[in-house]
Amino acid sequence: MGKRAGKKSGRGGGVRQSREELPRNNERFERYYNELGIVPEEEREAFWEALRRDLPNSFRFTGSKSHALAVQQRLKDFYIPHITSIQYEGNFVEPPRPVPWYPDQLAWSMTTPKKVIRRFAPFASFQKFLVAEASVGNITRQEVVSMIPPLVMDVRPGMTVLDMCAAPGSKSAQIMEMLHAGEEEAMQKVFEQLKSGNTEQAPLGPEGLDDDGRSTGLLVANDSDNKRAHLLIHQMKRLNSPNLIVTNHDATMYPSIKLPPLPTANGERPKPRYLKFDRILADVPCTGDGTPRKNINIWKDWTPANALGLHVTQVRILVRALQMLKVGGRVVYSTCSMNPIENEAVVACAIERCGGTDKVQIVDCSDQLSGLKRAPGLRSWKVMDRQGRLWNSWEDVEKQREQEGIDGLGRLAAGMFPPLGEYANLPLERCMRIYPHMQDTGGFFITVIEKTSEIRAKPEDSSKVIPKSSVAALVEELEHKQKNGPTQPLEKINALDDLVVPGKEIQEEIDKNKSVAETSNELPYSVTLGSSEPLSKRNAEDLMDGVPSKKAKLDNGAEAIIGDRPVHRPSTSIEGEAAFSTSDTDGVTPIPTDSTPQPAESSVQSKPQSQPPQKQKKSKQYFEEPFKYLKPDQEELIPIFEFYQISDRFPRDRFMVRNAEALPTRTVYYTSTLARDILSENERQGMKFVHCGVKMFVKQDVQREDVCRWRIQTDGLRILDPWLGPKRSVYLNKKETLHKLLVEMFPKVNDNGWKELGEIGERVRDIPMGCSILRIEPSDSEDGINERMVLPLWRSLHSLNLMLPKEERRAMLLRFFNDETPLVNTTNKRQRIETSTPSPETDDLSMPLDAPTEDVGEYHAPPEAEDKALMAENLDLGEDQQEQTDARETWTKDGDEVDRVNTTV
Template identity: 50%
Template sequence: MAGGSRGGRGGKGKAFRGKGNKGGGRDVRTEPWGETTRENELFESYYKLGGFLDEEEFRKMWATLATNLPNSFRFTGTKADALAVREIFKQRYIPGITAVTFEGQPVNAPEPVQAFPDELVWHMKTDKKVIRRFAPFAEFQKFLVAETTSGNISRQEVVSMIPPHFLDVKPGMVVLDMCAAPGSKSAQLAEMIHGDEEERVKRAANNQAPSIDGEGDYSDDGRSTGLLIANDTDYKRAGMLVHQVKRLNFPNLIVTQHDAAIFPSIELPVPEGSKKQYLKYDRILADVPCSGDGTARKNVNVWQKWTPRDGLGLHNLQLRILFRGLQMLKKGGRLVYSTCSMNPIENEAVIASAIENCGGVSKVQLVDCSDHLPNLIRKPGLNTWKVLDTTQVPGEEKTAHMFTSWETFLNTKEKYEKEDPDRHFSNKIYPGVFPPPIAPSEEERIPLERCIRVYPHLQDTGGFFVAVLEKLSDIKVTQIRNSYNAAEELKGKASTEEIEIDLEIEQDIEPGGPSSGVSSSQVPPLKRKLDDIDEPLPSKKAKNESANEQAESTPTIAGGSEGFIPPVDELSQAEKSTTPVNGAAKSEDSKPTSDAVRPTKLKPEAQNNNKEYFEYLPSDDPTVDSILSFFGISSRFPRDRFMVKNKQGLLLNKIYYTSELARTIISQNKDRGMRFIHCGVVMFVAHKIKAQDHIKAPWRLQNEGIRILEPWAKNRIITCKSSNTLYKLLIEMFPKLPKDGSHNLAEIGDQLNETDIGCCFLRIEQDDEAGFPFPMVLPLWRHPGSANLMVDKDDRKAILLRLFNEANPNIINHVAEQAKAAEDARKEVENGDKEAVNGGNDAEDADADTPMVVDA
């Protein structure tokens, strides 16, 4: 909708007033977190009077919002591994916890969240004082920490797990997570992209068809051809994201650092002389920065800092991010927009504005997902809502105003400009924040009821909003003049400066008039701290702080009065959907780039401002070739996906492996200014020992990448069939392998005696009777006189706890003991020498003090 107002239905309404205390933008809380008063009557009144829930259900919701959030977690990784770890958890820890009683009552044990399938998501509502008192909870906590470190468990809020499910990601899809930090949702998406890849790769390596059921694209010899690009605008938060996703060891993953609202177009290689092609995405997640008022159960700061202008200040940024996502989406692709806010200005208003600006429901439609996650209790999206704002005249009380339509706002604003010119309304109110007008026909109506609202009381969670959008056709946006709003434009005013309001005055609320639909008895008195009223509150995840600043000065897309030309690749050409196939580009709806709107040009920074460099090795690199030959890797395993992370492309310490599409994207875009901060799984690490000259391949396999390589290996495979032998390797570092062939490593020692010095695959097949609940492969180094699992201490402890229930293992390290003994001996000799020296000095001193007798 290029022009005109977007006023909703509703008449005039009187303002209502609320009391507030002094406060500022900073955290003014003085009491401890656990003692923070969970009350905010302006916050409460908006959700009570705004028509979200009926009165009885609102009371249930609000009471739940004021309680602590249950702890929740999810079993991760391949489905087979996740189910196996889940069973260990259920059989070992649940019985002990359920046997605990407190004050004569059984405690609340962890239980599966019914909204999700396969009992892979659990939450725990047990009080902390109970958890601290009883041993079964301490044992469970150690298990939780160990498995989280090893990547088998993700500690994540329940509502945060919902958006990836609605994306319906299949292996082989290209997915973008626009605002990804801290990374829990990205981890879910990565798992979906890879699917049951390991099983299919094994089939392919054994010359069997990898496509078992036709689900997903495994045409790369059983490997998923898909890719996840996880992005965040802040470098530190992107670092958190890297830490989260690195545990999963997925090569089909790139982490970038860009402002989501102007995320750069990713160029794809094309034949020389051809027009440029840009990556389009099958699925996009836009979990945007928001006011986060749905997180009030865990983020108690919300209770003190909530203002109606939080949502108003973020609406523009959210809309820009959503529109950029829709531009980059393929036709037929799906985008999920989500927030942890309950505010319709950040939710339904953003969805309606985006669809209108894209050309209506014939271009972008809301998907009906009522049959997806059927056990998730939800409420439909809103088709009508009210907009709340507060104003103040210096020295007077602050007044809260509830508007039902754009026209109501204009009339009220005009009235106050005449009667009370010192009173200022937020300049973030414009037609797009109100409900859309009545559509000419049902076919043209935006069915906002298809959005999904999850309230805290429905299944004991936080508050959350999800909308699933499908792109049906090309979208275009024309330039819209940047003006304050329609009313200001009519008056010829051009000012767009934000009005800074810091004063807080106590007030009473005035009951709403006809537009509020409530009586004075329904309106509670309001008290609140009014903090930097015109500035948006940072979101649940202060995800896009720099983008928030940019939003203050960037024209918006709105239903009529404010707008912008998105600084993106090819709006007239925006839907040139390109799907990479084997590193090339397959064009869909290709159109020439118009003269008016050209692709975003990135500065060729050549990664000068980045922490990492990504240089791919040639497919015939002799070092890589010698390593792969040493392990007997099949010639079918790709040779052109290995890279190093130094500017010169030198083989210094680590060699990484990535997917084909990741290689294509990084190679094509690394010199265009794209900020890549993570890609690749460590496959090999340089191994330096005294017998270096006697090693055919002085590189060791790395635990992160070994499972990718192992199905293709024919050499240096050591098979473990006994849990006792594995236990010894885990509990003892560098167990001896004497030259005479004697050892106490059973079948592993026998095989190692026939093996040259160097790294090996330790293969462990699934065998429930032997105590192996799922298959494993670990790197094992054969030293001249010993062996050692190349697994770090945390992973050793996690495996010992998982398989052998060893909560506090004493890991023996023979090399460290020998080094300590040598150091102690050296110090002892050194101390002995010092004593000898000191003794000699004492004798000299004694002689010096003795009088000399001279004979006459």
């Protein structure tokens, strides 16, 4: 859903109230929406009653994975019949039901109260099923209304898509599924064509899947906060897509992405090219006042100031999205707010700045998603100021300003009111509003905008914005709120910046960059060069570590820090602040606070680093290992291709590593062609890439020289499978054998142990050591398996190991056998039986030296991670959010300024 940006609450003492005890009323909140008349009077009671109820649970099956469809069938055939047999207080329990407007019954919702769920055993079994399948990417927990924006984007394979504010990633995952729709079938068809004698050298496949069945599209998922970007990665890794790039930039000024120049004739200089997107999702930071059913603190925290501070940020994000869009492409703008200041007013402002309806148009989506109940967008509304007063027009505000001053009017802007003049007839009714009482959901807003011609965005009109309050007024308000306890929100005193007179050199740099700032509607880089941290639309520290109290600090007039932004920094260095550790993330190394360079946490390296030592960077900044592509004839790759008999048709120029030396030391990744071109072309260009690629090969320590040291990782096996030779294949067709491999982690193959492995016994006894491919073909027989699967299998000297994470083993045991048997590690002398929550520190103690495990210690986001993320991402007031944007980071590079006004590339 739209990213909420709310006020931070303190960690101070006090009695913690249960969810049921928290008040669900707010006089200003209710008065504002009653005055707006967003719902008819006869529906008003139902509207507020729905807002006060808890939100139903909902989840979605991964439509691009055949395994997920089998999981969906398991739900229908097994779990729903058990749930429908339950009676509570004389009535049958309501089972999960498919969301009527979501295609192919892939989305489901359940209204059963928690007190019922906790009481009956079938619900406990169902919950384990959901958790297990979510951990392996077959199910995503997602609020129903947040599924709407990706659906109206009309994403198809082959498209380039940008998700500007992506974390925690449920919508990005939904978009990625659409990019890969039909890929498994297309790959299989291409393989069959080649098998039947097709010798065509050009890549085969339908449009968008014409890379021998592989999707040629790309999703760039961005988040402005580094920690949240890594939470996004954990969500997206479940889908194992090589068509994903994760970036870490402020969405209001997302940088232009360079593409390799096209070849030219006659020695002409190549023209720079920049990526334009077919689809962009702008699910922007918002107040989230449509979510009190889930985020109950909305009831006590809502103030009109929230939306006033976010409006400008939201407009900037939408304008930047339209700049980066292809002609004919679509931007979907969405929030989980009901406030027209964040919704229709933002859409109207962005259209006006981009040249009107001759350039961009609101798309009528009333004929899409049949069965979805929705209300049209508003054409008129009022605006509430910080003191709770309602204003009908900007003229009324200006009159009040002239007569009484700006008290209480701070942050009001002309663009927050309904459009006038030539834009008065904008078809805002084509926007979609979803209200809680319509179909038992949260509140939501969606608009689809299509770009019809190139645009040149107008600069912001600062003359129609009420300026900030004076320093004296802010200090007085600050002192008042401090006296009223730690839970009272504190405003940032940005006006103190005006007291600091810049030095001569700084002023010269400001003047020099002034024209650039005016063109791009951004502050010059010199203004924000000394900022201690990259700015973000929300504080991800709170996401992982809880919600810290805000601190206001005035030390001898040298510094004023409220929240996380240094407004006037002292000249002394910051000491004692520990760097954040990201040991669970590949290719990411926190920068230490001292000047001693730290080695990157990744592969085992005995050679000294050839690059110069890293310069000292300030704490809580992150160093991302570079993305380096390997040459097709790289000496480590050739033995891999030979060992697995990989077809020459499989592309060999898309393998990548994460180290500066471009050496395959531990992990080799695979990416799509477009991802490779972008990563290579934008190296050292200021782009902050955080993640790309699927793990394809992982190095294994093996003592024998005749054994390939690189095993195929389960993440990339689906992509590589059709192009592998038969030499390392093992065929399984019986459930009993699969069950043994899933439950038993290291079954023996030496002596007579192979005899207990059924139909694969002789094959695994005779196959040489190393990684093999376990192939399971679908069968309708009673002891057969009804799914086609391909799994990595490691043959060590004395045993086998099915190379699957424990979460996936448990999910398959539940799916195929309804079995919750603990996994058995047979290598322990005492036959240690692992519990359902194994401790990571014991995973590697009792296994054979030559038997690898599938990333046992790798962090996997818990099922509730998204819920926590959605609750924590709303912690900063909208007004605070705007203050961060006012000091945002910026940069320039060749061609970038031109592209920011969106000339044709």
